[in-house]
Amino acid sequence: MNKTKSSNQVQRRFTDNFPLKRFFFAVQAVLFTITLLFTIVISSHSTIGVNPTPVALRPDIQVRNILNTLSDSPSVRIVKDPRNNTLYYLKQNGDIYQVNLGSSTSTLVYNSSNHNVGETQGMAIGPNGTIYLVGNADLVNNQTKAIIVKGVINPATGQRIWSVLAKSTGYPKSKTAYDHRFNGVIVSLDGNFIYVNSGSRTDHGEVQSVDGLYPDTREVGLTACILRLPTNGTNLFLANNRATLKTAGYIFVEGTRNTFDMAFAPNGDLFGTENGPDRDMSEELNWLRLGGNYGFPWRIGGTDNPQQFPNYNPANDRLLDRRFNAVKKGYYRNDPTFPVRPAGNLIEPIPNLGPDADSYRDPLDGRVKDTSVLGQSFSTFTAHRSPLGLVFDRLGVMSPEFNRDGFMLSWTPGDPTGETIAGPFKDPGQDLLHLKLSKIGTTNYKLNATRIVKGFSNPVDAEIIGNKIYVLEYGGNRGIWEISIPTN
Known part of the structure; x- marks a missing residue:
């Protein structure tokens, strides 16, 4: 969750992998004089702002x-044990x-002395x-490596035994x-696999x-994929080579920039x-399917990345905000060696028909517009919202309006x-959205997004138990909030 450095970099370790970067710039823009955390460098150990009280809409x-x-x-x-709905939360x-x-x-139940991982960004619990x-x-040499561990319960003793499921080789940050x-x-759902996101190393x-x-290095074999x-693996080796990873059957999808959260409908x-x-x-928001390419860095948010084109002039780009x-840093530039778009179909994001989280900046006139007011759709949410905390009413216990639907947080x-x-424009963010998804044949979905709770402090993750959604905050007092949705 890392994303910004110095003033930006102070925040980087955490945001290195995540959407926190947006918060840093948003605060910078509002307060101008305060250096905060966007990327929230965990090393700063500071909280983000004051703790608001969320309000149901x-x-x-x-x-x-x-x-x-x-x-x-x-x-x-924040995750639940599906066997008994016990909630757990993870610190970085x-x-x-x-x-x-x-x-x-x-109650603290495990720490790095148990599982031997000192900086964590992901946690899940399987059906067993x-x-x-x-x-x-x-x-060294500005490289990083991934470590994925599992804690299995010994049926004889009831103790949890930790082991390494997979480690990556070092690869360049x-x-x-x-x-x-x-x-x-x-x-x-059957407990046989885990899906793990590896975000990009570039914007x-x-x-x-x-x-x-690392001359001329953009993305590498281990980045921008799931x-x-x-x-049941033990000490699996993840090479920094896309072809090797594919041969081993480890690549689920490609072309994802940073899929920080996933959920089954x-x-x-x-x-x-x-x-x-x-x-x-x-x-x-993407429907993730085995073998799919979701377009990064050629297609982002349902539109072309203009840097791939030989005539790109950033001085004429109305979507560049100097904040x-x-x-x-000048990372948007004329780039004649930008990689050629791969052959085949790139999978498009899910279109949003509103009424919320659907503002966009028009590339022709630079003005912010509301797609649902204009009777349009776009893919998928207002820029810089940093969508997280995706959950579904998988048991179908909620009232008809919400039954079997999705819910999603926005960080910024x-x-x-x-x-x-420099957060989402004409859009408040830091909320819980209700996502009404409808399938479009066999190719994609469409959705309507509606705000139902506002006023969180950088909500970072969510879990669902019955009709209750538990929201974990990264900012403020780092609260856990229970959101009760109407039932049948």
Whole structure:
């Protein structure tokens, strides 16, 4: 979850893999004088802003605070054990806490001394109770490696035994705010595989040579993809070579920039939220299918990345906002060696028909417009929202309006009336959206997005138990909030 550096870099370790970068720029734009965390460098150990009280936008939805997880290390994931619906949350330093919903307390149950991963960004629990953790470690020469461990319960003793499921070889970071590294993970419904996101090392496919250490390097074999690994694996080796990974059967999809969160719908289809670049290009929700290429870096947010074209002139690009790091650093440039778009179909994001999270900047006149007001759709969410925390009513327990639908968080604070900050424009962000998805034949879905709760402090992840959605905040007091949705 890493994304920004110095003022931007102070935040980088966490945002290296995630959408936090947006927050840093949003705060910078509003306050101008405060250096905050976008990429939220976990090393700063600071919270983000004050803690607001979330507000339901309809009277039949209830919101209550379960507890605050405030400590030196930020909270990054919240998951349930599907066997008994026990909630757990993960700190970026590897601490795992069990939540007691009855008493609104939590207990530390595992830490890095148990699982040997010191910097974690992903956690999931399989149908048999096995815990999977995804972490990253820095190496010499500005390289990084991924570490994926599993904690299996010994049926004889009831103790959890930790082991390495997979490790990657070292691969080059970009030494920028865009080292997203390994983060999101989900277990297949049958428990046989995990899907692990490896984000991009670039903002939009530009060369990031690390001061010449890695000449002409853009994305590499281990970045900008989602891997599928067998859960019965032990010490699997992940090479930094796309062909080798494909031969081993480890590549699930390609062309994803940073799918920080994934969730299965009631029909078994897998969806992923996609975090976009510093250019005003839309954020995505994708239907993820084996072998698919989702377009990065040639197609982003349902539109072409203009840097792939030989006549690109950034001075004429109305979607470049100087408040964003990649724009200020000159990463948008005429780029005659940009890789040729691959042959075959690139899978497009899911179109959003509104009424919410559907603002865009018109590339012709540079003005912010509302697609649903204009009777249009676009793919998928307002730029810089940083979509996270995707869950579905898989059990079908909610009232007809929400039954078997999706719900999604948005990390970044925005400007609901204009574009005064570098967050989502004419869009408030930091909310919970209701996603009404409809299938379009066998090729894609469409959705309607509606805000139902507002006022979170950088919500980073969500879990669902029955009709209750549990939202974990990265900012403020790092609260856990219970959102009760009407039932049948």
